[in-house]
Amino acid sequence: MASPTPTDTAAHDTSQIPAPEGSITVTVRILRFNPEFDDEPHWESYDVPALPTDRVLNLLINIKSYVDGTLSFRRSCAHGICGSDAMQINGVNRLACKVLIKDLLAKGNKRTTISVAPIKGLPQMKDLYVDMEPFFEAFKAVKPYLIAYGNEPTHERIQSQADRERFDDTTKCILCACCTTSCPVFWSDGSYFGPAAIVNAHRFIFDSRDEGSEERLDILNDTEGVWRCRTTFNCTDACPRGIQVTKAIQEVKQALLFKRV
Amino acid sequence: MSTESLTLDKPRSPRRPAARRNNFELYSWLFMRLSGLALVVLVLGHLFIMNILDDGVHRINFAFVAGRWASPFWQFWDLAMLWLAQLHGGNGMRTIIEDYARKDTTRFWLKMLLYVSIALILAVGTLVIFTFDPNIAG
Numbered sequence: 001m002a003s004p005t006p007t008d009t010a011a012h013d014t015s016q017i018p019a020p021e022g023s024i025t026v027t028v029r030i031l032r033f034n035p036e037f038d039d040e041p042h043w044e045s046y047d048v049p050a051l052p053t054d055r056v057l058n059l060l061i062n063i064k065s066y067v068d069g070t071l072s073f074r075r076s077c078a079h080g081i082c083g084s085d086a087m088q089i090n091g092v093n094r095l096a097c098k099v100l101i102k103d104l105l106a107k108g109n110k111r112t113t114i115s116v117a118p119i120k121g122l123p124q125m126k127d128l129y130v131d132m133e134p135f136f137e138a139f140k141a142v143k144p145y146l147i148a149y150g151n152e153p154t155h156e157r158i159q160s161q162a163d164r165e166r167f168d169d170t171t172k173c174i175l176c177a178c179c180t181t182s183c184p185v186f187w188s189d190g191s192y193f194g195p196a197a198i199v200n201a202h203r204f205i206f207d208s209r210d211e212g213s214e215e216r217l218d219i220l221n222d223t224e225g226v227w228r229c230r231t232t233f234n235c236t237d238a239c240p241r242g243i244q245v246t247k248a249i250q251e252v253k254q255a256l257l258f259k260r261v
Numbered sequence: 262m263s264t265e266s267l268t269l270d271k272p273r274s275p276r277r278p279a280a281r282r283n284n285f286e287l288y289s290w291l292f293m294r295l296s297g298l299a300l301v302v303l304v305l306g307h308l309f310i311m312n313i314l315d316d317g318v319h320r321i322n323f324a325f326v327a328g329r330w331a332s333p334f335w336q337f338w339d340l341a342m343l344w345l346a347q348l349h350g351g352n353g354m355r356t357i358i359e360d361y362a363r364k365d366t367t368r369f370w371l372k373m374l375l376y377v378s379i380a381l382i383l384a385v386g387t388l389v390i391f392t393f394d395p396n397i398a399g
Binding site: 185188189221222223225227228253256257 | 283284285286287289290291359360361
C-alpha cells in the first residue's frame, strides 16, 4: 500500500450538510482512493458541522449523503457491536461508531482536524474500504469452532463458572480487525496470524469443553504463530471491546511453553 | 479477494495425529529470555571489572588481559559472553530480517550473510580465548 501523500486537494462544498444548533465546524481529512482513477491514495479535506455528541461515523455519513456519494466505508449496526467500521482515526485504530467528536476537539480555539484513514496492513480497495480476506484467512486457520470427539452428550455440555471465566475475555471479540491491523509485525509481515486470530484460538484452547487445543496450539507454534508477537501492546490499546489481547497471546505462549492448558 | 466458498474442516472430522511439532521458534524465544538474563550479569560484571574496579580502564593492558585469561574462570566467563551475545544478537537480527525483508531471495541472502558473520566471529573469538599466548608480548 502506498504511503499517504501530504497534499490535500481543493475544498469541497459542504453547505448542504444540516448544521444543528450548537454545532461547530471541524475539518475531516480522509485518505481517499479510487482504484479506477487514482494511482495512489490521497488526502481530501471536508469542513463539516459537528455536534460534540456526534460520532465520527455521523460525519462520514453526512459527507457521503450531502457532499460526495462515492465515499466508501463499511458500517452496519453503528453501535459498536458488528465491528464493520474499524478505521484509523487520528492515527489509532478505532470503530468510527464509538469515537465521539468531543473527545477529539482541539484545545483552545484551534480548528479541530480529524484524520481518517483505512486500517493498515490490508489492501485498500476503495477509500476506507479494505480487503478483509487475509484477515479472515488467518481467523479460519486457527479452527475457531468447537472440536469435540466421542459421543455427543444428551444434555448440554456442562461447564463450571471457573472454567468459563478462563476464556471469558476472548469471547468478546467482534472481528473488527482493529488489533491485527495495529500490529507492526502484521504490517511488515502479512503472513503473521495476527492478534485477532490468536484471540479466537485462545477462546477455544482454554474452553474445557473443547478437545482441539493441541491442534490449535500446533498451528500457533508455527513460524508465523505466537512467537512473532513482540508484546508491543498495540493490539490491547486498539481493541474497542477492551480485550486484554496481549495477555491472551501470552497465555497461549505459556500453554505452549509448559505444554499445559 | 476470493469469492470461492470457505474450505473449513468439518468440526466432527476424526482426530488426526498431532502435526509434527517444530519447536524451533519456541526454543529460540525461550533462549532469548534466558540468554538475556545471563547477559545482564555477564556484561554488567564485565563492564564493572574493566571500567570501575580498582583503577578502572587505566590499568588495562596486555598483561592485565593475559593475567585474567590465565584463569579458566575468566576464560569461561568471556567465552559464555561471546557465545550468548552472538547468538542472542544473531537471533534478534534473524527476527528483524524475517519481519522486514520483502522478497524471499533478499531474506535468504541477508540470513546467509548473518549466519556466516556469526559463525566467523564465534570461531575467531573462541580460537583467541583458547589459544591465547601470553608470551607473544613485544
